[in-house]
Every structure is written in structure tokens, then in C-alpha cells.
Amino acid sequence: MTNVNLKHLAKELNLAVSTVSRALRDSYDIGEETKRKVMALAKKLNYEPNPYASSLRKQKSRTIAVIIPEIANNFFSLAINGIEEIAQEKGYHVLIYITHEDYNKELSIMRYLQNGRVDGVLMSVSSNTDDIEHIINLKQRNVPIVFFDRICENVETAKITTDDYESGFKATEHLIQQGCTNIAYLCISKHLSIGNKRMHGYLDAIKKYKLRSPQTNIVFGSNNHEENYNKVKKLLSAKNRPDGIFASVEKLALTAYHAAHELDIHIPKQLKIISFANLETAPLLKPSLTTITQPAFEIGKRAAMTLFRSLDKKNAPIINETIILNATLIPRESTRK
């Protein structure tokens, strides 16, 4: 009923609280005999130290925070999976915060974290954060941050990401090689580094192959699904509608599928589609979807590992590095000639 604590154990064994504490941590200057007695009673009473008392005293929480824009998304689910695996291995607890792509939520969440609640943060920034003051603030309060996927270029810390530029280039090149000459690019925000990198890859590929300038073929989506659908539908209803689509996130590929079906545009005959995606169902779609697949699980793991490397060394500063894990292009029917 009432939780058992050190004082409890101490009284029962006629020992001092400090002795019990050290016995449990197997301290060198406690006798073997007492150690055994203490451990035995602790086990019997199912003693578990109060984490908050411990955190308060040690100024360490053994907890990390994961901040992500959304969770109903295969990439982030898989990343969390990787993070949680490493955290559990290291005996850390993981708090999860979802910003819902909302800058203000991101702000208030990070305020909560600034006073010792967590030892470190893994984050993927929201799509509409363009200033980084709140991030710098947190970092200055000595809570280390590691970015994954949606990184912040100008914060000095470790960043785990994929070869976005190259993948963007390859995706576009793939469409061109499959015969597309009028390729559209779909992304969700102007602010995101990954979106921009992928777009640069796209633009450079367009340039290299001397296709016509795609000014009007770039669609910036939003968080609003309806809106995105209408934009894509409009794109596909235009007179000179694209014959290829490169979607920078899987959600937009699906809206493109829906729009194409609605408009009776055949994939891949009339429209080829390639997309960044971690969809388990990509090979089962009608038609199966050509994807650029990021190693999401691995990215999560690596992010967690680099954070813990710093935490293990009593907060050694995190190296300002960018670790790039390659995405792989998996050609399927949606881009077949």
C-alpha cells in the first residue's frame, strides 16, 4: 500500500539510511554481510527507489524527450521504435511530445524541458518553425539536443539525416529516365531543410537534363489535408499537367494517388509517381509505389546513440556533425515505362 522507502528499510534493519543506500548501490565500504541483508529485504519488500528524489539529488533524470511533428506517420513511428530500443537498453525513460506542426506548441514544449526534466532531447522540427531562438535557449541551459531527419542547419549540434539532396536528384532522374518530361514536385513547407534539399536535387536534375523550368510545378502543401488535395487536383487538371510527380513525403503521394484516381489519370501510363515513403504497403498499392525509403529505424537508433554517447561521458559536448544515412530507391510499377 504505502510505498516502501529507504527509511523504511533502515528502521527494519536497525541501520542508518545512508548505510542502506550505499548497500543497495554496492558501495565498497559496506560489509558483505549487511549488503546481503539489505538486498534481501529490498527484494522482499519490492523496493524501488523514488526516481524524483534521486533525480533531484543527482541532478540527472535518466529521461530524454522526443519531439516530433506528428506520429501517425510511418517514418516517425519507426524512428521512435529505434529510439526507444536504445533508450531501454541504456535504462533511460522517454517522454514524447507531438508538435502537430505547430510552432507555438514546439515553443511551449521546450519551455517545459528547460529545468532538468530531461537530460537530453531528440527532435525533428516542426514544418513552420523558421526561427530557432527557443532551441538555442534550451541548448544554453545545458540540455543537449540531437536533430534527426528535420534538422536545424544553424544549430551547432549533431544531426542525423538522409542524403536528401542526392535522393531528390536520383528520384527526379529516375522519373526522367522513365520518360517523364514535365515533372512536378510536392512538399509541405518552405522552411524545412529537408524539403529544400530534396527540392534542390530535383531542380538540379531538371537543369542537368535540360527540361523546361518547373516554376508552376512546385506545390507547397500544408497541414490541411483537404487543401492539399485541392492543390494537387488543380495541378493535375491543368492543360499542361505533369507526367511525373515527385512527392517529398508519403502523405502527398497518397493524395496524388487519390487525385489521379478521381480524375481518371492512369498511373503509370499517364502519370508516374515517386515518393519519399516508409509505407509497408507500398508494394501492395494499385499500382505499387516507387519509393525512396529512408532507414527510419536506423535513424532513430543513431540519433539516440549519439545523444547517449554525450550523456555517458557526463555531458561531454556533442560534436557538431552531420551523420548521413542513405535512403534507397526502390523502383516499382508507379514509374514503369
Add this chain to the structure above:
Amino acid sequence: MTNVNLKHLAKELNLAVSTVSRALRDSYDIGEETKRKVMALAKKLNYEPNPYASSLRKQKSRTIAVIIPEIANNFFSLAINGIEEIAQEKGYHVLIYITHEDYNKELSIMRYLQNGRVDGVLMSVSSNTDDIEHIINLKQRNVPIVFFDRICENVETAKITTDDYESGFKATEHLIQQGCTNIAYLCISKHLSIGNKRMHGYLDAIKKYKLRSPQTNIVFGSNNHEENYNKVKKLLSAKNRPDGIFASVEKLALTAYHAAHELDIHIPKQLKIISFANLETAPLLKPSLTTITQPAFEIGKRAAMTLFRSLDKKNAPIINETIILNATLIPRESTRK
């Protein structure tokens, strides 16, 4: 750099720590003038109270734990989404733990939670836990538990779930009405209440329509994807292979799809498939998948709400009730006549 605390503020303002504390909580017996001063300085220095000191003193953590078997699964992602939304509204923090369908992990996770780390737990049990001692233990230590989806029948607490029996019945009935006479049932564990309920619905439908006994048509999968694939393939390779499949989880529906494609069995002509699923891509599959879709987001929300209802009333005991949210059957091509 160094974190600002109450002592800090007190010294700066020539006040006692207690005064500052009460001023910040807008206590009635602090003068308006001092309140203003304190608030102003706190804001200026970006003061954020140390959560662990507060938790220790108040014996409340404003944190809940979510324990789920896996996260790379649309149902659980959506449920977490709902949970997180309510938690954020209530100013609670959410710790996440993944058991990976491992009873022992579930055990050790729940040990961590028994000494005040969280004020309450939302959980969906692992597929291979059949004893519930660890759950009872936690409950006896005064941490309230609410189950969602994968509930534990014989723990007295609130349970949020779907109409599994009825849905199982309806799913089977739907297959029968679409012309199936030899229907197989795919599930992941013998221990899960939801699996059993769905199975009972299935069996009762079979009985009602006087189809032949489906002893050999029930496949118990596991956590091993390869293994499941082989079992399903074997099922579909048999002489009297089924003409209908009812999958109790979306993962197994996908393996059925893969197996059918591999064996060149046409869906829905030679094999109709219906499945419990929260797949966003269900309408885009080849063929589009008939699903029983649970209101995952709502389930998460309701679970969180019933937990918070208890927490708000200073740990009023949770009513032993079962809240059932209906799943909806969405017919698509995979079960077309």
C-alpha cells in the same frame, strides 16, 4: 547557464523563498505589489520550476505512462495521438514504453513505474502475457491503470475497447454474404482477449450459417513475420484452401496479400479478404481492402480522459467499467462478389 531557482529569485528580491513560491502560485496571502514584482522577475529570468523537486514534495508527477506492444502500427500510433492530445491539454507529460510483445519487458517496465514515477498508466497488454500479477501489483501501489484495446478482463478498472465480438461476427457474415463458404481466421495469440472475442464472433457466424467446422482454418501467428508468412502460405496452398480470410490484425492481412500474390491467387475472385485495420492506404491497395476500422484516435482519447477523470479528483478510484466504441465495416474490392 546555471538554472534559476526559487532561492535565486528570493535573494534578488530580498524575499523569503516561501514568499516567492506562493507569489508565483498566486496565493491569497501575498500582496499584489510583491506578486507583480515576483512574476516580473520570474518572467524576465525565464524561471521554470524544477519538476522533480515539485513532484517529490507534492507526491504527484503530472506524468502518465503509455505501455503498448508495438508502435510501428497504425492503430497504436493513432491511439497515442489521441492520448497525447488530451495529456497536453491537461498539462501532463507522457512517457512511452514499448513491450515488443514481450512479457518480461512488460514486467520490468511496470516495476519502474511502481514508485511514483507516474500518476497513472494507459496500457494495451502484450500478446503473450497470461498472468496478471504485475498489473495487480502496480494497482495495489495506488497507480491507476486504464486498459485500451488489448484489455485484461479480470483486472478491476476501466477498459476502453471496441465491439470485438460483434465486429468479428459481422466480418465473417460479410464474407459469407459475399459468397465465401470456407473461411479462415488469422490472429496473433491465444492469450489476447480481443483475439478471442473476434474469434468467437467468427465461430458463431460460421455456426449460424451452418458452414463446416473450421478447425484447421484458424492460424495463430506470432511476432515473427517470416513464420507467419509461411503459415499463411501453407494455408493457401492446401487442397481445400479457404475462399475467404478474416484477419484480426492488419499485419496479417498484408501477409495474406503477399502470399496470395505469390501464389497467384486472385483477390477477390478466388479469395476474399477482410481485416481489422487502420491503414490509410486500404482504399489504394490492389485490390482495395475491406476493413473493420476501429476509432483508434477516439479510443486513445477516451482512455486518457477516463484516467484523468480519476486523477483530477485526487485519485478517486477508477470505476470498473468497459467502454465500447464501435468499429465500422468498410466494404471494398477485396470482398467483392
Add this chain to the structure above:
DNA sequence: AAATAAACCGGAAACGTTTCCGTAAAAAAA
């Protein structure tokens, strides 16, 4: 035998809050 070292353990402070209790000054009531 005396001095030193080693082995074991207790007391108390500290982490940063919150809250109980007490008290001085000011205001109100007598």
C-alpha cells in the same frame, strides 16, 4: 606497545519545491 591503516557504519547536509506555523505590522472593532 604504540602508531597507523583499514573496514564499516552513522549523522547530516543538500537537491528545489511546497506548506505548515508563527509573527510583526496595519487595520478594524471594542
Add this chain to the structure above:
DNA sequence: TTTTTTTACGGAAACGTTTCCGGTTTATTT
């Protein structure tokens, strides 16, 4: 004016750990 109440604040204890600083005993060395 005296007494009581109210207002506004300070002091200190408490939450449960961990850890610093000791201090006995016993064993070892000189």
C-alpha cells in the same frame, strides 16, 4: 485606548535520495 482581526510575509520542516565528513572498532605495521 485596548483588544481583536486581518494582511503580508519569514522560518523551517518535509518529500526521498545521495554523498560528504566523520567516528568507532578491528587489523596491521613499526
